[in-house]
Amino acid sequence: MKHSSFFWFVLPSTVLMLLFIAMPIVSVVTQSFYTAHEQVILEVENCGPFGCTQETSVDQEATAALREAEPLGKFAGFDIYTDRNHLAFGEVAAAWVKSDGLPDFGSSLMNLPFYKALGFTLTYTAIVTPLTIVLGFIVAIAVNAVAKSLRGPTIFFSLLPMIVTPLVGSLILFWMVDARGILGTGLQWLADDPNLSVKASTGLMWIMLMVYGVWHAAPFAFVVFYAGLQTVNTDTLESAMVDGATRWERIRYVVVPHLMPLVTFVALIQLMDNFRVFEPIISFQASAHATSLSYAIFNDLGGETRLLSSAAATSVLTIIGIGILLSPVLVRTWRDFNR
């Protein structure tokens, strides 16, 4: 395709992506170096019969004018990155000195908002991704084993948890595990503890969020693997059989290697999606026990005082995290391409 026609064809998409993805990234990075203006303070000297007193008051007009003139705020350098709500160098150093042993240090880290969010995000990503792949794989193998007539309905119901809006899907689960809901009651009965509540326990909350994550994402892995299973070379399967491979050996040596590229694909997509875990935390009202990077940004942005700079700094840190997460893939693609 000629350069000029390529240019015109991709122009609309490119403009949109530059304006609304690339520019915001720049804007976020810039914003993260500025902080909101402090209020302009007026000092007025009131001299009365008993001498003079200094009185301070907020000059609302001047403050508004200043904020109007420089909406970005004033330059703060890396201050926002290092403050308590983000990388918190000072607090981390203090915790390091004070703590006895790594577990103690870890738990004091988890009291800092950024590390709390990062800790949950990473744990969530690291646990949900492999579980999704395993569950998806087992479901795919099982669906492949049942009669053809059952496959359609099975696929239909399997798709639901994935298709449904994350916020809505997690709400549905949340209501069920509520202490007064069916699953919550079931859990209480299982644990033989009538006061057991997912809402009250950090551990249970983490587990529930991850259960939701697997429930939501497994269908995707399942569909991809199921499609992959349809293309397994029957000749290879049959020759493995003739060579004397058992059922498990056939899965191990023929099916699994055939699906490996798909595993990589699913893992990549899942890493990206799990790293941005967000909606279930809202639905589960879990912020006391678990927050994620996305949630931290959302929290800063929402509410009466929009902490734009703080959100921007967390965003930048998140983007850096994504970059690190994706770097092996990018390096590999780069190498493949140059070969």
Add this chain to the structure above:
Amino acid sequence: MARLQLKNVNKRWGSFVGVDNFDLDIADQEFLVLLGPSGCGKSTTMRMIAGLEDVTDGEILFDGKVVNDLEPKDRDISMVFQSYGLYPNLTVYENIRFPLKVRKVPKEKHDDMVMNAVRMTELEDFMHRRPADLSGGQRQRVALGRAIVRKPTVFLMDEPLSNLDAKLRVSTRAQIKNLQSKLKTTTVYVTHDQIEAMTLADRVVVMNAGKIQQVGTPTDIYDTPANTFVASFIGSPAMNLVEGLLKDGVFEGENIRVEGLPTGPSGNITLGFRAEDAEIVDGAGQIEAPMYSIELLGEASMITWRLGGALVSIKTNKEYRAEIGDVVRARIPAEICHLFDTATGERVAL
């Protein structure tokens, strides 16, 4: 009607050279075949003529006019693609009419022109079907019909027969030859099948690794291959090639000794001869070696030896009988031999 010139045409992708210094004049009304193995640059050359691929270097001229920067639509060509490129949503009739429609040929002329093409390609019975309902051969004819409906200055055909089965290929080949002689349109035809090349071409261009190996009439190429590549590519079976030493007109290799060759050249030489030119003898022969295999071809039998690294085959009558491992002799007269420089592969002038 057009004369086509390619002047030192190059195609490179980064450091990869697809077509290397292609230089050729194609005469008006000529049927030219580009022949070579896959990846040799023959399709790329044709696509550059069509304007579907940019020319990195050099010039392409139609009737003396440089067309490098012209869009395909402005080159007045028509093309038959390997997988035909039929429009699946249009009927046969509409497929053939498409070029007229987009080129704004006056509407009232359409029916005559389309029907003419339909008759020439014998598609009368399928005019209102869609491509999906046609057999491979019929689709191929639709593609041909679409190419001839307008009278373009150049026909381009990119392996048009390779998706057909063997039998259909022979009949369609004849049809293409017949059509071209009627229409007298300059034609460039790309194929990897040397039989197609030999049967259709006025001239054949043999290509390998982006370079022209030899240009000539089919007879030229068959009788005097310019190098070992052409020799091993043309003919069925391909020419036998044996490496050895030539000295004072005597060629010597493993289990082969040919005398009476020209005394001029000497050194490492590859000796070539065609299977049908040599014969099996009972007495003394130039080849004397245990037989590797014998295959009955139908009208003849093929005897094969292993001489050094090479398999050498000779045709003999179908009644000939021998067991694998028996010593069999063959007569290779000096006049049927071709000599090639082993190092360069180039033909050594006799």
Add this chain to the structure above:
Amino acid sequence: MSSIATKQTPTVKILANGFLIMWLIVAAFPFLWTLWGSFKVEGDFFSKANWANALFGTLTQSETGGSFTGAGYYGAWVQEEFWRAVMNTTIVCVCVVTISLTFGTLGGYALARSTYRYAFWFLLFALMFRAMPPITLVSGYLLPFFEWNLWGRLSTTIIVLVALNQPFTLWMLHSFFKNIPQDLDESAMVDGCTRFQAFRHVIIPVMWPGVITTGLFSFLLAYNDFAVTSMLLSKENQTMIPKIASFLGTTQTKGNVMFAVSAVVSATAPLFVMVMFFQRQIVSGLTAGAVKG
């Protein structure tokens, strides 16, 4: 395909079937349960006394006289004006899908046909953009949108969603267009079309399966979005998902949760129907990227 190699022994069959039934319960039961429960009163849906009340609607019976009640739906749709949110969602989804597909088909087609290196880089950048959590970008939108008075409008949200959709749409359509033989547009160009005419006359008629599949996913992205819609829309322009979230935020007066439950069921219903009709396309869409990647 029923060769011996793919045949199953009875034990394997029983295991597979048993496992699948369990999975299906896990996958589908929550939806059925919530659908059933949405017609009860809160006291049944969240029953302190007995979980089975939600099944039989004991309190619903005593409170309303029937074992089913539409009170939650009435409250959500009429009292809380959920219908407004539904209208907004419809507008947003229709616009996002249309614009995404229009831009995406053009770009995806060019990417599939270009042999140059920059097409690869373009796709790689798109992939990186795809990895950005939308919420990180939202923090970049807010300030300029406030400044230029663009915040809160449906149109702004639509454009933003289209942009966020583009990387995915481009990837998917690119792989669909790769499957359309290049011979097709090339013969059109030889027959006398410009590149754009070839696209219009020859590619558009055959691209619909891929476009429909991609459209479904664009629709899902727009429909399911929470991060962008909740931050960029003013209260009166809210779409369904942020509206549902706002039900949760308001003080937990009695029955309010049931508004949320019925709104959740209302929001799930279209998706349910969509999966029913387009199951095949969804499956093919999910695998389109994978089989080639």
